[in-house]
Structure formats: C-alpha cells, structure tokens
Amino acid sequence: MDPSSDYANDPYTWEGLSGWKSYHTLRPFRGMYCDVRRRLPWYWSDIRDGFNYRTLAGTVRIFFVNLLPALAFQLDMTRHTDGYFGINEALFSSALAALVFSTLSCQPLTVVGITGLISLFNYTVFAITEECGIRELYPQFIAWVSIWAAITHWIAAICNWCDYMRYITDFSSNSFGMYVAIIYMVKGFQEVTALYYESNPSAGYLGVVIALCYFFSVVMLETVGSTTFFTPSIRKFIADYAYPIATIWWTGFSHIRGHIRDSGLARIPHTRAFYPTIDRRPWLVDFWTLPVKWVFVALPIGILLTLLFYYDHNVSSLTAQAKQFPLKKPAGFHWDFFLLGCTCFIGGIVGIPLPNGLVPQAPVHTDSLTEYKDTLTKSKEKDIEPEEGDWVHHNRKVVNATLVREQRISHFLMALALVGFMTGPLLDVLHTMPRALFAGVFWAVGFSGLTAMNITQNILYCLTEKRFVDPSDKRTTLKKSRILYYVFWQMLGVSFSLGVSFTRAAIGFPVIIISLIPLRWILLPRLFTEHELLILDAPTADADTVLASMGGRPTLPEVRMMEEKRRQQGGDGEMGEGSGSGSSSENPRGMRSREAFKDEEEKELEGSEGREEARRGIQATLRTGHA
C-alpha cells in the first residue's frame, strides 16, 4: 500500500477521453466512487495514526478555535434572529458536523463547523422573511432553503462538479481568506460595541479591556513558538495552547472579586441542556407546513447557499491540505461534498445553523498536527561597504515541516468534547465566560488570517526598501507597479464581497466569490505575463494526493497560451513532439515551468524561515524588519 507515487496517475482523470465520456456531468458517481476507493484503504491507519502527542495538542487547539468563534457567531445570530438560533443550536450543529465528518469523510483534516458566512446568511434570510411578512414562517422557510441546498449539494457531488476546484489558485483563495478575515475583525468591533449597549457603559469598557488583553495574549503566546526560547517542545506547547491559556486566564480575570465582577459583564446565556433555545419547540421543524409558494421561493436561496458552501467548504479543504503541508493520504472532494449535503439536510429539518468548512481555522488543524523540526542554520554575514569586511557567523533557526499526523482521532475527540459541552454541567462552564472574550477571539483569528494572505504580503513587499529584499525573492524580477496591479484585482473582489455583505444583497455574495475563479482563469492571463503569474500566483493545493480527487493537475491558462504562442512562432522545433497527445505527456509539459519554479521556491522558503514565514509572514516582517 505504498501510495506516494501513485496519485499522479490516478484512474480518476478526464484527460484523453472524448465523446460523452469526457463530460463530467454524464458520468454520475464517478468522483464519489473514486474518492471512497482511494481513501477507504487508509481508514484503519487513520485510527492507528491517531495515537501520538500531536493528536492531543491538535484536539485541544482545534476545539478552542472551533468552539469559540462558533459561540461568537451564535451570539451574533441570536441578536439578529430574535433568538431563534441559540447556544444549544450552535453546539448541536458543531457536534453533528464533527461526528459525521470525523467518522465518514474522506478528508478528516477538514474541520467543519459554524462560520461567519452562514451566520450572515441566516440573519439576512431572517431580515428578508421579516420584510415579506412571513416572520413566523422563518423556521419552515430556512428549513426548505436547507433542503434545497442539500439536494443541490448531492447533485453537485454526484455530477463530479467539485472537479472545478482544481482551478483554485491563491488568487481567489487568498482573496476569500482576506474577505473572511476582515469580516472577523469587523465582527470583533461589532461585538464590543454591542456589549456597550446591551450591558452598561462600565461593563462595556471593561469588555474592551478584556478583548484587547485577550487578543494580545494570544498573539504573544503564539509568537513564542517562533522564538528560540526554552526547548522546542516547551515553545511549541505554549504556542499550541495559546487559546486555552488565554481563555482560562481572562475568564478567571473577569471573575475577580470586587469591581470587575460587580461591573455586570455580559456572559454567555444559561440554557437548558439538549433542548432548543426557543421554548416549546421540538427539534424537528414542521417544514411540511410551509405554503408551496414559499417552498419554491426557497429554491434560489438554497442554490445560493450551495454556491457559498461549494466555494467555502472546498476552499477550506484545499487550505487544510495546502502546499506547505507534507501530506501522504489522498483527498476526496466529491464524497465530502455529498456528506455536506447530508448535514445540510439534517441541520435544515432540525433547525440549526448549517455547518461547513471553516476557512480561517481549516489550516490551523493541519498545522497543529504537523511535526515541525527546528533546525539550526549557519549563516555568514558581512557589511557590503567596507567591501573587504570579514564574514561574521550567525546561528539561526529554520523550521521545517517533517510530517503531518493524518488521522481522524483529533477530529473525533473534538466531536465528543462538543457533545460534552451540550450537557448541563459544561453549559454552566460556558456561562462563566464573558462575552467580551469573543471580540478578542474574532480579532485573534482574523488577525492571523489577515497576515497570512498573499495580499498583505505583497503590499508589505511593495512597502519594503528594495535593497533589503532577499536576492532569492522572485518578486524582485517584477516591477512594483505590476505587483500592486495584481493586488488591485484581488482587492476588487474583496471590496465587492464586503460591500455586498453589509446590505440585503448579502446572500448573493457567493456569486461574486465564485466569479473570481473564471476571472483568474480567463482575464488574468491576458493582463499578466506567464512570468508574472508564475511568481505571484500558484495553485492553493498542488500535491498529487490532493489533485487526484479533482481529476489531476490542470494546465494553467497562461502556460497554455505561452506554449501556443511559441508553437506558432518557432515552428514545432523542440516543442513539437507530441503536441496534444494525451494526458500523461500533456500534463507534465503544461506544468513544466511551474514545477521547476516550485523547486527553487521551496529552497528559498526554507532559507528564509520555512513555514513560520509562510504562516506568519508579515508578523515576522513587521518585527524583524526583513521582508
């Protein structure tokens, strides 16, 4: 069962096919079948590989970065849906998703839960029902939206439409990540403002203090991981448990006897275990009572939801399996999307917010399951003026990812923990948490998202004084204006999405997000040269293990265009042989320059601080002054 080399020649491919066989939609279940066949042999190892320390650390870390924002979004939803979605619904939804996806999915690394976008979606629909005067039908209406979404999910999965996700590059995934991170930051501010109005001014300002301190605590603790203090295991421990440490500390702080405790800080509300938040509602929504007219109004909204999840969930799977992680086990996009349809259906008829892939948190799970090794790097340094200066020796730390503990146990344990928190005693524990903390959670999660995006890194690059840029940075071969032009297109997408999010048209924003893919695929190769796109853009996930599930490596349009140009110009001299002669030779050729380029790039990345650079790029830049 040695897999590593197989996935480049996976049987699931569309290359070299013609006629009806080449139409993805005409061969239903093909993707799902291949996904299961590919992943099932790994099931036992997914359990066996879970018995190591990383699993524990990963469980704790992902539990906190899943639960805390979920609770935060739930507070937000409660406020905007007259309390229809409450804490029990949020916990139920998270637990359901975690149970289903940890046991049945092909990609157990992708953590599924409540996102900011579903919260936005749910209360926009609520506002729409209010405007249409069917406020009291909201439960049934949103149930039907979910049912339609479930049906369209299944269709998409069956018809192999997830194949198109292989065209996702950093251009759109990072724009989306930026958008989500900004939403998180804004939510943080909304949360502290709400506290001010919903409790008293004094508790409001104290809340701001707690939120700020929480945010800085998390950032500081996570930064410890990238220093050289203590031993590798201690600093990793501190970074791993940054959220739990900060949460416990500042929750404790909010209970200090005297003025702080008496200030009337708002806390998470008390609820009855296992029951829906709204009294006397059974878990099953009587969706069959919705008038037929409204059932069909729900259809287009359901499709919009599917578009959102199609992008959101699959991008979170892509980032959870992104290029910086040395993964061995195969992906399975079609099967997982089918599963997501099932959770949509269940979630819809019991009236809970629908779970899907968590964008800023998805790579956090994989990251916390990755074994990193801090290695010593020797460096020599000299002043360039006086020219004859001596080399001064330095020791530096470089972090390399050696192995990802790919397993289902951490995801499953997280599910159990979520179920645990649905019981009475642990609900009481949640009640002790001041709501202000969640503003800090939003800022911490949003900030780490913001800094990791290529938009931020390219802007910072352009702000950096050129002579201090590393010679190995490929961007030095581009004009700054071109880089900013590229950033402009990304920011255009982000701005449109943001602009729409704060209006009633919010439920339409998946269309904008999705449209970034064809924009990248059709427009960008005409605006930028192949060289520029090679440097500025890259597929979000480019491991064969991941791409196999989507039909293999795509040929980038700029590469294809350049080749066509060359072929037309230079006759068919060196390129001539085998033009368009099928899959196995088409692919390697299409990706040739990208592949060669990647090797160099990796070397460079390693040299300049490895994954830390990738993950916390700007933070490091801001602090060390090296771009």
Place this chain on the structure above:
Amino acid sequence: MDPSSDYANDPYTWEGLSGWKSYHTLRPFRGMYCDVRRRLPWYWSDIRDGFNYRTLAGTVRIFFVNLLPALAFQLDMTRHTDGYFGINEALFSSALAALVFSTLSCQPLTVVGITGLISLFNYTVFAITEECGIRELYPQFIAWVSIWAAITHWIAAICNWCDYMRYITDFSSNSFGMYVAIIYMVKGFQEVTALYYESNPSAGYLGVVIALCYFFSVVMLETVGSTTFFTPSIRKFIADYAYPIATIWWTGFSHIRGHIRDSGLARIPHTRAFYPTIDRRPWLVDFWTLPVKWVFVALPIGILLTLLFYYDHNVSSLTAQAKQFPLKKPAGFHWDFFLLGCTCFIGGIVGIPLPNGLVPQAPVHTDSLTEYKDTLTKSKEKDIEPEEGDWVHHNRKVVNATLVREQRISHFLMALALVGFMTGPLLDVLHTMPRALFAGVFWAVGFSGLTAMNITQNILYCLTEKRFVDPSDKRTTLKKSRILYYVFWQMLGVSFSLGVSFTRAAIGFPVIIISLIPLRWILLPRLFTEHELLILDAPTADADTVLASMGGRPTLPEVRMMEEKRRQQGGDGEMGEGSGSGSSSENPRGMRSREAFKDEEEKELEGSEGREEARRGIQATLRTGHA
C-alpha cells in the same frame, strides 16, 4: 582645535601624583576648572552644529518624553502632597532646568527635569512631616532640605567627588535603570487604578483602554524604525515622532462626541498661568520662618537628596554619553553637578520639585540626535543538516551610528517650549489631555527601559536554546549558572531598592543604590573571574572624551587582581617592564584586555543589527527568535 585624540592625555588626571596633590578633596575647583576649560572652546560649535534636521526631531522627541512623564509624576505628587506641587510647579521646574542646563552646562545632551524619584522623595518627606505634626511647615521644611542639598552639591562639585563616577559600570547603572523602569511600570498601574477611584468606573475602564492603546501605539510606531519598510527617512520619521503622534491621536480619540466624551474622563486640571498652584502663595517660600530645630532635621534629608542626585544625575549624564554613541565633544561632570546645586537652591526657595538628570530619557535625547545609517549586509545561510546544503543568500539591514549632532539648540528649544506651555493658552491645551494617557506614557517609557537593561538580556539569553545562540556571542564561553548568579546580584540591588521604595524608609534608598558601586568594585572581583566580568560587565561610558572629566580611565579591579597574580606567579617576564611607572603606561596596560575585547565586541554588535540590538535588544529577540 582637533580634539579626538587629546582626551586620553587630558591634564585632569590623578595618576602619578603623590602626597597631598593626590587627594581629590584637597584640590578644590580643579575638576570644575578643567571641565570649563575643556568645554568652553566648543561653545560656539554647540550653537552652530544645531542647525540641522536632527535637532528638530530631537527637540520634538525629547520635549514629549520629558514633558509627559513630568506631568504624570506631578499628578502623582499632587495626590500625595495635598496639592502643594501642581502643574505650574512642574512646568516651572522643567523649564528652569532646561534653560539653565541648555545654556550653561558642560553636557547639554543630558536632559534635566522631574523624575519619579524626586516625586517619591517629595511625598515621602510630606508623609514624614505629617507624622511629625508639622504638616503646615512642609513648604519651609522641603525648602531647607533643598538648601542643604544645594550646599552639599556645591561641596561635592568643588571637591571633585564626581571622579568616582568613572567606576560606574553596567552592573550598577543597569540595576538602577531596571529599578527606575519597574517604578515606571508600577506608576502606570497606580495611575489607572487612581483614575478608577477618582472618576467613575466607566471612565476608569475607558481610561485603561486609552492607556493600553497608547502604549501599543508608541511601541508599534517606534518599531517601524527597525523595519525595512518605506525609506530610511520615513521610517526614522515615524519612530522619531511616535510619542507626538500617539499623544495627539489618543487625545483626539478621548474627545469623540458621544459616550466617550461624556464618560467623564479625568483630564489635567486647569490652573492659572504663572502662579503657584496653591492660591495666595507667593513664589518665594518664607523658608526663614522654619524653627532652627527643623532646619537641622532637614540636613540629613538634604544629604540623602544629594546622594540621590549624585547617582541619578551623573548616571543619566553617563548614559546620555554612553559607549554606543560616537561622541566627539568632552564631558564635564563637576561643573554640571555644581549647576545642579544651583537649580536645587532656586527650586528649593520657590517651592518647586527639584529637577535632575532623567534616567530613562537621557539616552533618548542623544539617540534622537544621532545620525544612523541603515546599511545593507549580505549574508549566506545554510542548513547544517543535510551537510552539503547550498548557501542561500540574504539581504539584511544593519544600523550603524555615524555621528551625533552634539549641540545645545535642541535642549534650548525644549526649554522655550516648556516656557510656552506655562502660558494660559497652552495650559488650556494641556487640559485637553486625558490623564489616562499618562499611564500609557509610564508603560511606554518603562517598557523601553526594561528591555534595554543587561539584566533582561541576560535572563533572555539563559532562556534561549543554546544551539541558536550566535557563535560570536561571548556569553557562550560562560556557564548559564554563572550568568544567572551575576543577574542575582543585580536583582538583589533592584529588589532592595524596590522594597524600600514602598515604605517610609524610601528616602534612604539612595544609600542602597550607591552601595552597588563598592559592591561591584570590591565584592564582585572575588566572586567572578576576570573573564566572566569582562564579558558580563563593562564601564557604562568608556569614551576618552567622557572619562577625561573624571580623571581618566580607571583600572578595573579584576584586571588589577589578575595582573598581581600573574606577576607573583610568572616572575616579571613579559609584564615586567615599567610596572607602576606612571599614568600613560599604567592605563593602557590595565585596560589592555578590555580594549582588545571591546574591538571584537563591536564587530559582533555591528553584525547582529547594530544599535537597534543594543537599544531594543529584547524586543528584537522576542520577535525574531534570534538571541
């Protein structure tokens, strides 16, 4: 008038003298005379050299870091002295000191103003007078304390006692700096707590928010200077004006219409321009009405004050002229201490807090007058495992101090600005500042002091994983336990001083601080080897220009001890010639190893980020993960 090489052979020396001539006290006025003779020729250049951009930047920066803490300490003093010392007294004192020292001193770089220690001193004396039942005699009593202090200052200056300051090494000056920085941090917390009780809880928590944000703003803005963003002049500009930018921004924030403005934030009190804070008091204190008994009780307290200023003022002069600054113009400790006696006298009889050298701010002034050059350093790096890895090239920034704009103009302009703020309209401007800002000022000044001290840096060194320490770091030749043992002795001094500061015995703490000098000079050479002390300790100022005013370079006791040992053991082989044969050969020999050592050290410092490393050592360490 080319000076640079002269000061090593300055006529003001005590080496090679014998009989009564070698007694410092028996040759009154010698130091003061030499100080003036050495510095007077530079007077015209002190003015001429002031016409450049650095002077402006330095003026603004030092104005803010002088004024803001002075106001903050004044708030503290007002609270603890029943309002005797108010804002007008604080401004008068700062302006007086700045006018006198900018025009008449030998060391115009040393900024003189109101420190935390004089505030502590003043209100401890107030508490004592209250306990003795002479509360209403406080103005006269403190006036007499000041008069006695003035007299003992003059005696010390005339008798050349400032010579002993040449024995100050980082051991005691950094312990003192640490003590002062901790006092600042504590004051910040006291200030926000006081706000909470003196206004309302809501304004109190809002105050904490402003203080925290102010603190982080200053730290962030100052950090920009050590990045590679923008151009050197822009990033220097941002770092230079960190305090003004943050002060204006957060003062403006506190005036945002609505809840923030209405929350009742405490602001600096309104006072009548040019008059003492207490109504119907003339500026001249009727000190002649104090009963003779109390006049003599004031004497020992005056002597304690002199001890405090002797250490505090001279150490601030030393740090303003410390080894990292490439200074050209000569120092003058005796003359300046005489001048300080004069301001003590004037300050005493008009009833204002006595000004003296500002310890954490003193190097800030010189630093902001220093022209730094960001130079490019090429470095090559490779992973040590795989052994045959290629060298990866990097560009890094190294900062070198090229020149200090030594002049009187910035100090004088600051004096004028302070006088301006004593007028009605500008007092109104001060009134707009929320008091909470000052907690932020305390934290910002204290934090930058904390991180710069060798205590902090040694502790961080011991926490660092050894393999990532630069091979050029001399501390690698020592055991960590020895370094911690050295830190222990410093912390012992700091803890004693702190312990005493929070009791009635606070006025006695100068004795503890001063006792660190003989401790270093007598005890430490017996506890540590010459090698250890060479690495862990160094004279605070070691330029000949500075040392000339104190009788030249001292021979370090550990060097003398080692030499005596060698002489006893190895006969007088290579060391024999000219043992004890007078000043010019004695000195170079005594300092030989230190000098050789210094050269290497400097090279190393340059390599590892130059002055930034020196000034913001830990900050950088915390962020980059390189020790």
